[in-house]
Amino acid sequence: MTTNTSAKSRIAALKKLLEAGLATTQEEICDELHKMNFDITQSTVSRDLRRLGAARLVNPSGETIYKLPNQLNPSKSVSVTDSVSSGLLGLIKDIKHNGYIIVIHTTPGSASLIAKHIDDVQPNGILGTIAGDDTIFVIPSAKDQAENTIQAIQAEFEKN
The missing domain is CATH 3.30.1360.40 (Gyrase A; domain 2)
Known part of the structure; x- marks a missing residue:
């Protein structure tokens, strides 16, 4: 089995995990990336999540998951000003x-x-x-x- 070491392919795989909603903990992300033949540590996952701007949120079923900025669904009920929240x-x-x-x-x-x-x-x-x-x-x-x-x-x- 060949280990994948490309940072680009690792980031792409991480994005797919986040988009699929399969990222509840950094340890779980490591496990999923290991299954895809990436030799990765939790600290690398943490740095990659930070670089991507991923946010840790609570989904409707109460689980904590990581989401990419483009996946965030801002609350329409709160805003700082009277202008349109976007x-x-x-x-x-x-x-x-x-x-x-x-x-x-x-x-x-x-x-x-x-x-x-x-x-x-x-x-x-x-x-x-x-x-x-x-x-x-x-x-x-x-x-x-x-x-x-x-x-x-x-x-x-x-x-x-």
Whole structure:
């Protein structure tokens, strides 16, 4: 049996697993990829999931599964503004601040995806982000700039 070592083919196989909804844990993903003759570790799976922007969500039957960004079905019942929620904006429940730190609440499993997007586009005024499962801390680059930074974040997500 030949082991497949191509990163491109591994990523393609991982995408197929995610699209099929067969990805409940990283260990399970490793097992499935081993069945496809990929010699892979959990840490490689973790890095690949992060690169793909995969989010860990709870499906209707209560199982935790990994999904690709294009598979996410944003909730239409929550939004930050009165504008039409689309794309990633629909995953954001609310944004609050205390003048120093901005807290973004998201749908479960979406915080890493939203934080990665914020880090990638780096709207003016952001030093960095820290993401949990459904909460993101955003650190503005200047004291008392939280309100302006929130507006920059909202503008970024409204255009996607």
